[in-house]
Every structure is written in structure tokens, then in C-alpha cells.
Amino acid sequence: MIDLSEIFFSIQGESAFSGLPCLFIRLAGCNLRCSYCDTTYSYQATQKKSITEIIDTIKSLSDCKLVEITGGEPLIQKETIVLIHELHQYGYQILLETNGSISLDDISDYAHKIVDVKCPGSGESTSFLLSNLERINPATDELKFVLCDRHDFDWSLSQLDKWNWNAANVVFSPVYGLLSPQLLAEWILEQNRPIRLQLQLHKYIWHPSTRGV
Numbered sequence: 001m002i003d004l005s006e007i008f009f010s011i012q013g014e015s016a017f018s019g020l021p022c023l024f025i026r027l028a029g030c031n032l033r034c035s036y037c038d039t040t041y042s043y044q045a046t047q048k049k050s051i052t053e054i055i056d057t058i059k060s061l062s063d064c065k066l067v068e069i070t071g072g073e074p075l076i077q078k079e080t081i082v083l084i085h086e087l088h089q090y091g092y093q094i095l096l097e098t099n100g101s102i103s104l105d106d107i108s109d110y111a112h113k114i115v116d117v118k119c120p121g122s123g124e125s126t127s128f129l130l131s132n133l134e135r136i137n138p139a140t141d142e143l144k145f146v147l148c149d150r151h152d153f154d155w156s157l158s159q160l161d162k163w164n165w166n167a168a169n170v171v172f173s174p175v176y177g178l179l180s181p182q183l184l185a186e187w188i189l190e191q192n193r194p195i196r197l198q199l200q201l202h203k204y205i206w207h208p209s210t211r212g213v
């Protein structure tokens with residue numbers, strides 16, 4: 001059985017798939033406590049479901065074949081790997097959003113991984129598991145930095161330099177309500193790097209505190 005927070009159908013608000021209709025499976029529980037966390041409600045499970053029940057639920061919501069597994073932190077539950085496998089068997093395109101602190105070694109290549117690197121402003125900047133860099137496909141997966149301020153921006157660039165990471169799969173996203181998207185856009189334009197500015201689209205479509213979107 002898997003501990004769940006919520007399952008819903010909405011517009012994908014983040015990642016290279018932003019703007020597309022997408023099913024979301026939000027798993028409960030997280031091993032981190034980021035200062036800006038906007039899903040604190042997911043720390044505790046609201047329900048438990050078997051993998052079969054989860055797949056039945058998403059099928060009842062939509063025929064959409066794009067599904068995101070998110071949290072909380074989905075990889076703290078061992079069954080998540082089985083869920084990914086089963087969704088693949090059913091023909092779903094799978095996005096996996098993870099906080100970067102847990103090994104990706106057992107995650108199949110067919111899952112599109114969106115991997116956070118927690119910045120100092122999060123209070124969790126020592127959490128990133130460096131060996132995960134080898135499990136991120138620079139051509140498809142995404143490396144995401146969520147930024148609170150200029151210090152986070154400079155720190156993120158220094159990490160990329162340290163890792164010699166020049167791939168075009170780096171995403172910088174401002175914490176909603178804390179860092180101005182315009183300011184972040186200007187900082188990115190000062191750099192000669194293929195960094196993608198990402199806004200949380202769902203927070204502009206709906207009220208930022210709306211759940212299940």
C-alpha cells in the first residue's frame with residue numbers, strides 16, 4: 001500500500017511539460033523541511049491505496065497518458081519504484097519529481113526525472129546526493145534549483161561550475177511571492193548559459209494557495 005496525499009487532474013505547471021494536461025499522484029511524507037515548502041499538507045497521508053487502486057483512480061479522472069509522481073518526496077516509499085513500473089506497463093509517460101536527496105539508482109530510464117538541488121535559502125542545501133548526477137540524463141531529465149534570493153542564484157551557478165554541468169536541462173525557478181520573476185529573468189540574461197526560467201504556472205492560473213491543481 002502507498003501513503004497518498006492527493007490524486008488529481010490539472011495543467012502541468014512546471015518542467016519541460018508545462019502547460020500540458022497531466023494526472024498528478026502526490027505521495028505523502030517527506031524527509032526534508034524546506035523553508036518555503038508549499039505542500040506541507042503532504043507530510044501526512046490522507047489515504048492509503050494499492051497500486052491497482054491508484055491506477056483505477058487516475059483512469060477514472062481522465063484518459064490523459066501523462067502522469068506525474070510527486071510529493072512530499074515520492075522516493076521515501078519503496079513501492080514507488082513498482083508504481084513507476086506499473087504505470088509504464090499501462091502506457092503512461094511518467095514524470096518523477098524528487099528532492100534530490102534519495103538515490104535514483106533504481107529508477108528506470110523511461111521515467112522523466114525532475115531533480116531538485118536544494119539551495120541555501122531552503123535550509124536543506126546539504127541534502128543533495130552527489131551520486132545522483134550520474135543518474136540524470138542531460139538530454140531528457142531536468143536539474144531544478146528553486147531560488148529565494150541572489151545568494152541562492154550565485155550558489156546555484158557555483159554548483160554548476162563545480163560539477164562542470166553545461167547541459168541545457170537546468171531550470172531556475174523563483175519561490176513564489178519571495179523572488180520576483182522579472183529580477184530572476186534579468187540575472188539569467190546576464191549569464192551566457194542555457195538556463196531555463198520556470199514559473200509555477202498553476203499559481204498564476206489559480207489562486208496560489210489552491211490545492212488539487
Ligand code: SF4
Nearest residue numbers: 030032034037072099
Ligand atoms: S522537498 Fe518538497 S515536499 Fe519536501 S519539504 Fe522540500 S519543498 Fe516540501
